[in-house]
Amino acid sequence: MDLAAKARNGIQQADGNLLQIGTSSWLVISSSELLVCVDKSENRDGRKFCINGNRKTTGSWSIPFYNILWAELLQSELIIQYAAPSGQDVTANVLKFSVQPNCQSVKEWITKLLDCSYRDSQPRKRAKILVNPHSGRKKARGMFSKFIEPLLRAAGCIIDMVETTHAGEGISIAEKLDIDAFDTIIVCSGDGLAHEVFNGFGKRPDANRALKKIAVAHIPCGSGNGLSRNLNHTGNVSKATLAIIKGVRKPMDLVLVTQGDRITLSYLSQATGMAAESDLATEYLRWMGETRFVLGFLTRILAKKVYPAEISVKIAIEGKSLIMEHYENEIEKQASENMCSNSQHPLGCDLAKDEPYHPGLPPLKYGTINDVAPEDWVVVPCDNLGTLYCGNLAYMSTDAKFFRPALHNDGMMDLILIDGNLRRCSALQLFGAMTDDTFFDSPLIQYHKIRAFRWTPKNQDSGYISIDGESVPFEPFQAEVHKGLGTVIMINRQIPGALTSI
Numbered sequence: 001m002d003l004a005a006k007a008r009n010g011i012q013q014a015d016g017n018l019l020q021i022g023t024s025s026w027l028v029i030s031s032s033e034l035l036v037c038v039d040k041s042e043n044r045d046g047r048k049f050c051i052n053g054n055r056k057t058t059g060s061w062s063i064p065f066y067n068i069l070w071a072e073l074l075q076s077e078l079i080i081q082y083a084a085p086s087g088q089d090v091t092a093n094v095l096k097f098s099v100q101p102n103c104q105s106v107k108e109w110i111t112k113l114l115d116c117s118y119r120d121s122q123p124r125k126r127a128k129i130l131v132n133p134h135s136g137r138k139k140a141r142g143m144f145s146k147f148i149e150p151l152l153r154a155a156g157c158i159i160d161m162v163e164t165t166h167a168g169e170g171i172s173i174a175e176k177l178d179i180d181a182f183d184t185i186i187v188c189s190g191d192g193l194a195h196e197v198f199n200g201f202g203k204r205p206d207a208n209r210a211l212k213k214i215a216v217a218h219i220p221c222g223s224g225n226g227l228s229r230n231l232n233h234t235g236n237v238s239k240a241t242l243a244i245i246k247g248v249r250k251p252m253d254l255v256l257v258t259q260g261d262r263i264t265l266s267y268l269s270q271a272t273g274m275a276a277e278s279d280l281a282t283e284y285l286r287w288m289g290e291t292r293f294v295l296g297f298l299t300r301i302l303a304k305k306v307y308p309a310e311i312s313v314k315i316a317i318e319g320k321s322l323i324m325e326h327y328e329n330e331i332e333k334q335a336s337e338n339m340c341s342n343s344q345h346p347l348g349c350d351l352a353k354d355e356p357y358h359p360g361l362p363p364l365k366y367g368t369i370n371d372v373a374p375e376d377w378v379v380v381p382c383d384n385l386g387t388l389y390c391g392n393l394a395y396m397s398t399d400a401k402f403f404r405p406a407l408h409n410d411g412m413m414d415l416i417l418i419d420g421n422l423r424r425c426s427a428l429q430l431f432g433a434m435t436d437d438t439f440f441d442s443p444l445i446q447y448h449k450i451r452a453f454r455w456t457p458k459n460q461d462s463g464y465i466s467i468d469g470e471s472v473p474f475e476p477f478q479a480e481v482h483k484g485l486g487t488v489i490m491i492n493r494q495i496p497g498a499l500t501s502i
């Protein structure tokens with residue numbers, strides 16, 4: 001069916017969805033998109049309609065609800081802002097129509113269009129934005145002015161941007177942020193700046209409230225962009241911006257890590273051995289972007305390096321088939337919850353439903369690394385350990401899906417242990433499996449769903465430990481997960497067009 005026919009069909013189905021802008025020109029809110037039909041004969045002088053200032057455009061086309069950014073009536077002008085595909089990206093575009101001044105039916109039509117376009121996502125979010133000009137290939141500043149700012153402004157978001165000037169600034173900004181003035185903090189960088197933001201919130205006396213009130217969002221401008229891949233389902237800057245504009249708040253598990261007398265919040269991963277070294281020991285290859293992780297991993301896997309350790313674990317689910325069963329049940333549960341409602345509690349919902357409320361960080365469930373490990377923890381022999389990789393989300397970078405059954409809010413972490421002395425051909429096969437989604441199935445990896453673990457190095461004086469990709473001192477540590485402690489913005493798959501736009 002061509003669009004004009006679709007539009008006529010739409011008119012017959014629901015008159016309230018139709019906005020007549022001429023005798024034979026219409027705008028129609030269909031079930032999944034906005035249909036635009038502008039008759040050539042009615043826009044000869046270009047007074048009725050223009051697109052991006054061009055008064056000559058006429059014809060019929062459609063815009064998925066997901067791409068509608070904003071609509072408003074300014075006196076006799078109906079303005080519709082939307083994100084239009086442009087090569088690999090989306091860019092801000094504007095349609096303008098002449099209508100009757102301050103017309104009530106136009107106002108009602110706009111309300112309907114915005115309801116369809118945002119569903120239960122909060123429109124016009126108030127965003128604190130951190131841009132790290134040093135991250136990745138140092139393009140974040142350019143990306144902000146080319147894509148991020150125009151899209152956010154077109155969507156009517158209220159934005160307050162700062163460029164970070166040094167490491168650690170993300171912590172102090174989050175620590176001092178007026179959490180009543182914003183809905184979200186959008187990090188335009190790699191995963192490191194998001195780590196700082198969570199840790200800044202963690203330092204506050206009202207840490208729990210800050211972590212619930214301010215949703216963290218990520219636009220992928222760094223060399224490690226795992227968070228954006230998990231939340232926005234994209235590594236593209238403009239599409240991630242759109243996913244955040246149309247995104248929905250969700251609680252996300254956070255991990256509390258104790259080391260010495262320090263406590264660190266982790267949202268993505270904890271790694272030692274090869275997984276940590278291939279990231280942290282390749283800083284000098286930063287110019288390569290995400291390729292540096294691949295190169296780092298390959299060189300170590302082929303060298304058969306081992307990193308002996310003592311590891312004890314609080315197991316949640318044992319065995320790959322039970323883990324997959326849990327994953328599938330949770331996905332089904334989430335889908336039916338989404339069908340019912342996606343309600344947006346102003347504090348990010350799930351405010352300690354089943355646990356007592358604490359204004360600061362919640363108390364540790366299993367003590368610190370300085371306490372004796374609980375008796376029911378399982379000790380895993382790890383004399384030949386190559387990699388310890390513990391993840392809270394599925395993707396660790398844009399295309400490395402290490403933790404296929406990881407869920408952002410199930411109160412569990414996924415732990416991978418891999419021997420370091422694998423035969424070289426097996427190690428290479430395993431490496432290939434990282435990018436084709438068969439990694440989880442490989443018999444070469446031990447996979448556990450856990451609630452907590454402790455790692456102590458054996459016969460190693462120095463080495464690398466990475467928390468969310470950031471280096472921490474080479475000392476024993478203990479980690480435990482807290483369900484829904486943080487809040488993030490995630491793509492809203494319920495809005496028609498969301499899945500085709502990413």
Ligand SMILES: Nc1ncnc2c1ncn2[C@@H]1O[C@H](COP(=O)(O)OP(=O)(O)OP(=O)(O)O)[C@@H](O)[C@H]1O
Nearest residue numbers: 134135136164165167168189190191192222223224
């Ligand atoms: N202006 C700046 N100059 C130098 N470092 C900065 C600046 N702003 C922030 N940083 C630091 O840069 C670190 C890495 O940033 P980020 O994760 O955003 O980028 P990245 O390129 O992905 O880096 P990485 O691969 O190390 O995670 C962060 O820990 C942050 O503290």
